[in-house]
Structures are given as structure tokens and as C-alpha cells.
Amino acid sequence: MKGLLCVRGLSTGYGGTTVLDGVSLSVEPGKMVCVIGPNGAGKSTLMKAIFGLLPLSAGEVVFDGRDITGWPPEQVVRLGLCYVPQVDNTFPNLTVEENLEIGAATVPERFSRHRDRVYAMFPDLAASRNKAAGNLSGGQQRMLALGLSLMLSPRLVLLDEPTSGLAPKLAEAVLGYVRRLRDRGISVLLVEQNARKALQMSDRGYVLSNGKNRLSDTGAALLSNPEVGSLYLGK
Amino acid sequence: MLEVRGISKRFGGNVALDRCSFMVEEHASVGLIGPNGAGKTTAADLISGILPVDDGQIIFKGRPIQNRPLWRVARQGVTRTFQVSRELKALTVMENMLVGSQLQSVEGVWPTLFAVSRIRAAERTAVRRAFELLELFQLDRVANELAGNLSVGQKRVLELARALMAEPGLLILDEPLAGLSPTTSRNIADFVESMRARGVTLLIIEHNLTMIERLCERVIVLAQGRVLAEGTMREIRGLPEVIDAYLGPVA
Numbered sequence: 001m002k003g004l005l006c007v008r009g010l011s012t013g014y015g016g017t018t019v020l021d022g023v024s025l026s027v028e029p030g031k032m033v034c035v036i037g038p039n040g041a042g043k044s045t046l047m048k049a050i051f052g053l054l055p056l057s058a059g060e061v062v063f064d065g066r067d068i069t070g071w072p073p074e075q076v077v078r079l080g081l082c083y084v085p086q087v088d089n090t091f092p093n094l095t096v097e098e099n100l101e102i103g104a105a106t107v108p109e110r111f112s113r114h115r116d117r118v119y120a121m122f123p124d125l126a127a128s129r130n131k132a133a134g135n136l137s138g139g140q141q142r143m144l145a146l147g148l149s150l151m152l153s154p155r156l157v158l159l160d161e162p163t164s165g166l167a168p169k170l171a172e173a174v175l176g177y178v179r180r181l182r183d184r185g186i187s188v189l190l191v192e193q194n195a196r197k198a199l200q201m202s203d204r205g206y207v208l209s210n211g212k213n214r215l216s217d218t219g220a221a222l223l224s225n226p227e228v229g230s231l232y233l234g235k
Numbered sequence: 236m237l238e239v240r241g242i243s244k245r246f247g248g249n250v251a252l253d254r255c256s257f258m259v260e261e262h263a264s265v266g267l268i269g270p271n272g273a274g275k276t277t278a279a280d281l282i283s284g285i286l287p288v289d290d291g292q293i294i295f296k297g298r299p300i301q302n303r304p305l306w307r308v309a310r311q312g313v314t315r316t317f318q319v320s321r322e323l324k325a326l327t328v329m330e331n332m333l334v335g336s337q338l339q340s341v342e343g344v345w346p347t348l349f350a351v352s353r354i355r356a357a358e359r360t361a362v363r364r365a366f367e368l369l370e371l372f373q374l375d376r377v378a379n380e381l382a383g384n385l386s387v388g389q390k391r392v393l394e395l396a397r398a399l400m401a402e403p404g405l406l407i408l409d410e411p412l413a414g415l416s417p418t419t420s421r422n423i424a425d426f427v428e429s430m431r432a433r434g435v436t437l438l439i440i441e442h443n444l445t446m447i448e449r450l451c452e453r454v455i456v457l458a459q460g461r462v463l464a465e466g467t468m469r470e471i472r473g474l475p476e477v478i479d480a481y482l483g484p485v486a
Contacts, residue, residue, distance in 0.1 A: 223485070
């Protein structure tokens with residue numbers, strides 16, 4: 001298995017509870033891959049585990065040919081792997097521009113170049129650059145969260161439910177922003193509740209349930225696979 | 236026993252519940268399921284009186300209870316638990332149980348003096364009842380521990396036991412198994428079954444559909460604030476509209 005990101009047999013949990021039980025997946029360069037599954041499947045935990053936010057009990061994470069298993073997040077991001085959490089992913093009291101500045105805290109010399117690139121990608125943010133992030137619309141806040149991750153010029157972005165809590169129309173728009181990332185050649189590993197929309201825009205999908213890999217196929221093939229629905233509703 | 240008639244709830248421009256109607260028969264155990272954001276917890280909030288309805292009626296034992304204060308709804312016999320346990324950390328397990336009991340309070344010095352023996356008797360009954368429940372739920376050994384020191388699973392069990400102190404006619408459980416290990420989930424499910432055996436009517440919100448199938452003879456599926464389907468778990472599974480609700484629309 002070769003790819004930009006290879007995860008093999010990942011297991012982790014909280015306290016004595018196993019949440020992920022030997023999960024494997026891979027993301028090829030420039031591809032969009034989604035992870036779907038019912039509540040409690042372990043999707044968000046998988047993201048945190050890959051990014052080094054949780055201790056692993058088994059398995060390995062290889063990024064760009066390098067074994068990063070057990071690496072802390074601050075080292076992981078230097079290789080070009082970024083993570084956008086589901087909540088608390090912007091600084092609400094700071095302006096858009098200040099948020100982006102913090103995003104580039106580790107690479108201040110590249111701040112203005114990367115900021116301009118983010119503004120080119122998301123003109124809405126440029127127009128609101130002096131607004132406090134907390135005063136942006138729900139969709140714009142997600143846009144800023146994506147923009148923040150781009151300040152480190154990542155090669156792969158882990159996105160944990162970028163549409164959670166948004167009305168259907170806004171969710172649609174945010175998935176459009178995610179597509180812009182992929183269009184710029186950035187690989188995306190996306191966790192989504194809108195399973196069908198995620199599959200539709202992904203090159204590959206993985207279905208988890210109860211912390212285990214259940215199905216994996218191209219997005220299109222999973223879309224027409226009735227087993228996916230059964231995994232959500234049981235038997 | 237409970238009849239929900241066309242209730243609606245909006246938060247700003249967001250419609251959380253849209254003319255929702257369903258019934259829960261006495262001694263039944265009914266599941267309330269649906270994808271995230273379907274309006275399940277909002278429904279529990281409206282029925283238990285935490286939030287007022289914008290529209291519609293909630294009839295409990297023949298009487299409207301919508302828009303009544305929380306404590307009044309509770310006195311009429313509707314109790315609920317929460318997704319995140321809300322134990323009183325600085326009180327012991329036993330004290331938590333006693334807080335849950337519906338002791339009639341008497342105010343003022345003279346009325347209290349005259350009622351001393353009655354209050355003492357009521358307290359004794361409450362303590363006895365609390366011990367019985369703690370035994371049933373296997374918390375009797377930690378009765379004098381501070382609730383804040385219990386494990387996550389034990390806190391959830393305490394939440395269930397405390398809810399029973401109010402001798403509810405209808406008990407609404409909001410995701411009683413969320414975040415628990417499979418073993419703890421099975422234990423809690425056993426306790427829920429024993430509650431049912433005591434004649435409590437249950438409305439259970441839960442994402443673990445295997446457990447819903449075990450605990451409920453009938454489920455109501457909510458999606459985008461509306462009742463999408465009703466039936467046994469087996470019937471529900473085969474419905475394309477339910478699968479669509481869980482997987483979301485195609486763009």
C-alpha cells in the first residue's frame with residue numbers, strides 16, 4: 001500500500017474503552033477520501049489519532065514515507081499534515097487577519113504570501129479581514145478554519161465534520177470550499193455526516209462502525225452499495 | 236399516556252421541530268431515533284418543560300403540559316435524564332438520590348414545627364426507597380461516596396436511579412448509552428429493562444440502534460424536525476426514506 005498517508009491497524013481508546021480497533025486506510029496524493037459511519041463509529045477519534053493527539057495502543061501512521069507513529073502534533077504539521085477540528089477551530093475574539101497570523105505562527109516569514117493565497121481562494125475572508133472571527137456567519141467561520149490550516153501550506157488536511165451544525169444550504173457551500181482545497185492539489189481526508197454528499201465528491205470512501213473498517217471502495221461504488229445503509233441502521 | 240400534537244420549535248430562523256405528532260402508550264417503551272440534528276433532544280426539552288413550544292400541544296394523562304414550568308411537569312410525573320450526566324458532584328450518592336425525591340416542602344417556622352413528624356416520616360420513606368433503588372442499580376456500596384468520584388458509567392446509572400426517585404409515570408432517557416463502553420452499555424440496558432418491569436413508561440433517545448431494538452417495541456423516526464416513520468425497528472430498517480434520512484441527500 002503506497003500513498004501520501006498510510007494508516008495500518010490503528011487501535012486506540014479513552015480510559016479502558018477501545019474506540020478504534022485496527023483501522024487501516026490510505027490517501028493517495030491529490031485525492032479526496034472520506035470516512036463515514038454511524039454515530040460512535042470512531043471517525044473523529046481516527047482523525048485525532050492520526051494527528052498525534054491520542055496515544056495509540058497499536059498500529060502505525062506513515063506520512064510521505066515517514067513513520068510518524070506517536071509523533072506529537074507540532075512535529076506532524078511540519079511535514080505538511082494539518083487537522084481542522086470539529087469545534088473551537090478559530091479564535092472568535094481575533095480578527096480574520098489575526099487568526100491567519102496565528103495560523104502562520106511557526107512560519108512568520110511566509111505569513112503575507114500564504115495569507116494572500118488564502119484570500120485569493122476565499123475572497124469572502126479578504127472582504128472581512130478586519131472583522132472578529134466570532135462575528136462571521138457560520139459558513140464563513142468554517143471558511144476561516146480551512147484558511148487557518150492552509151497557512152502552513154499542507155499537503156494533506158484532516159477535516160472533522162466541517163458541516164456539523166450548519167443548515168443544509170450552508171453545509172452545501174462549505175463542502176464547496178472543501179472542493180477548492182482538492183482543486184488546488186491538496187489531499188483531503190474528510191469525516192462527514194452527510195454520507196452521500198461526501199461519497200459523491202470523494203475519490204474513495206471508508207465506512208467505519210464500532211471502531212472497525214467495514215467497507216471501502218470508490219465513492220461512486222459505495223453510493224450505490226445498499227450495505228452502507230445497513231451499517232447505519234443495523235442488520 | 237403521552238400525546239404530542241403538532242408541536243413546533245424554532246431557534247431563530249432554524250426550525251428544530253416542525254408540527255411533530257406522536258403518542259406513547261402507558262407502560263410502553265418507545266424509541267425516538269433519527270440522524271443528528273433531527274430534533275430528538277429538542278422534543279425531550281419541550282415534553283419535559285425545559286423549553287416552551289412555539290406551537291402545538293403536549294397532553295400527559297389527559298392534561299395539557301406544554302409551556303408549564305419544569306417543576307410542575309415533573310410533579311405531574313414526567314422526568315428526564317440528560318446526555319451528559321448532571322450529578323451533584325459535591326453531594327454523596329445518597330444525597331443525590333434524596334434530591335431526586337419529591338419531598339413536599341413546608342415553609343415557615345410554625346408550619347414546620349407542626350409538620351416535624353410528618354416530614355421525618357417522609358424522609359425515612361425516601362431514604363428507604365433510595366436504598367432499595369441503589370441496591371437494584373448496584374450502587375449501594377458507593378452510597379456514601381461523593382457523586383463526583385464515581386466512574387462515568389456509575390454516574391449514568393446514578394442518573395437513572397435518581398430519576399426513579401421521583402416515581403415518574405413517564406421517563407425520557409436522552410442517549411443513556413452515549414460514550415459508554417459496550418459492557419457498560421449492556422449493564423445500563425439491563426437496568427433500563429428493570430425500570431420497565433417496574434411499570435415506568437419510557438421514551439428513549441439513542442443512537443445505538445441495536446440497544447433500541449432490544450429495549451423498545453416501537454420506534455419513531457425523526458428527520459429534520461418531522462416524524463418520518465413509525466414502527467418496529469425491523470420495519471423501519473427496510474424503509475428507503477429512513478435510509479435516506481441517515482445517509483443524507485445526494486447533491
